Amino acid sequence: NAGVTQTPKFQVLKTGQSMTLQCAQDMNHEYMSWYRQDPGMGLRLIHYSVGAGITDQGEVPNGYNVSRSTTEDFPLRLLSAAPSQTSVYFCASSEGQVHQPQHFGDGTRLSIL
Amino acid sequence: AQKVTQAQTEISVVEKEDVTLDCVYETRDTTYYLFWYKQPPSGELVFLIRRNSFDEQNEISGRYSWNFQKSTSSFNFTITASQVVDSAVYFCALRGSARQLTFGSGTQLTVLP
Numbered sequence: 001n002a003g004v005t006q007t008p009k010f011q012v013l014k015t016g017q018s019m020t021l022q023c024a025q026d027m028n029h030e031y032m033s034w035y036r037q038d039p040g041m042g043l044r045l046i047h048y049s050v051g052a053g054i055t056d057q058g059e060v061p062n063g064y065n066v067s068r069s070t071t072e073d074f075p076l077r078l079l080s081a082a083p084s085q086t087s088v089y090f091c092a093s094s095e096g097q098v099h100q101p102q103h104f105g106d107g108t109r110l111s112i113l
Numbered sequence: 114a115q116k117v118t119q120a121q122t123e124i125s126v127v128e129k130e131d132v133t134l135d136c137v138y139e140t141r142d143t144t145y146y147l148f149w150y151k152q153p154p155s156g157e158l159v160f161l162i163r164r165n166s167f168d169e170q171n172e173i174s175g176r177y178s179w180n181f182q183k184s185t186s187s188f189n190f191t192i193t194a195s196q197v198v199d200s201a202v203y204f205c206a207l208r209g210s211a212r213q214l215t216f217g218s219g220t221q222l223t224v225l226p
Contacts, residue, residue: 031212041218043204044216096212098209102160102214
C-alpha cells in the first residue's frame with residue numbers, strides 16, 4: 001500500500017519556467033489537498049478537492065493551478081515559476097468526513113532561481 | 114475563519130525531562146476536530162492524535178498525553194520523560210465544517226542527550 005506518492009522529490013527551476021508536481025493516492029480517498037511549507041509559517045493550504053471534477057482555492061492559491069480528473073490523481077501546476085514559490089510542497093488525502101486525519105506524501109522540495 | 118496559534122517557536126530540553134507544547138485555536142464552528150502531527154528531521158508528516166470538540170477527556174498514550182480544554186480553546190501536548198528521538202517539529206491543526214485543515218506554525222522540539 002503506497003499511500004500518497006509525490007513526484008519529484010526535488011526540483012530546481014528557473015524563474016518563468018513551468019512544471020507540474022504530481023500526487024497520487026491509492027486509498028480511494030475523496031479529499032485531496034496541496035500545502036506549501038515555509039520556515040516559521042507552518043503548512044498553508046494552496047488548493048483542495050472534495051472529489052473528482054471538483055476543486056477549490058485555499059489560503060494561498062495565486063500562481064498555482066490544479067485539476068482532479070480522477071479520484072487518484074491531483075497534480076499541482078506552476079505556470080510561471082517565481083522565486084517566492086521556493087518551498088516544500090506536500091500533498092495530502094483523506095476520506096471525506098471531517099474527523100478523518102489527512103495522510104501526507106513525503107513532500108517535494110522546490111527551488112526557483 | 115479558523116486559526117491555530119503555537120506560541121512556542123522552539124523548545125530545548127534535556128533527555129528525560131517532561132515537556133508541554135501549547136496550542137490555542139479559534140473557530141466559529143461548534144463541531145470541529147483537532148490534530149497533532151509530528152515532522153521528524155527526515156521531513157515526513159506523521160499523524161499523532163485526533164480530538165473532537167465534544168470530547169474533553171484527556172488522553173494518554175505511552176509517554177504522550179493530550180489536554181483538551183474547550184473553555185480556553187487549548188489542546189496541549191505533553192511528552193513525559195523525553196527522548197532524543199522525540200526531536201522534531203510538532204504541528205497542531207484544526208479541521209472544521211469546511212473540511213480545510215488549518216495548521217499552526219509549529220514548535221521545534223530539541224531533546225538533548
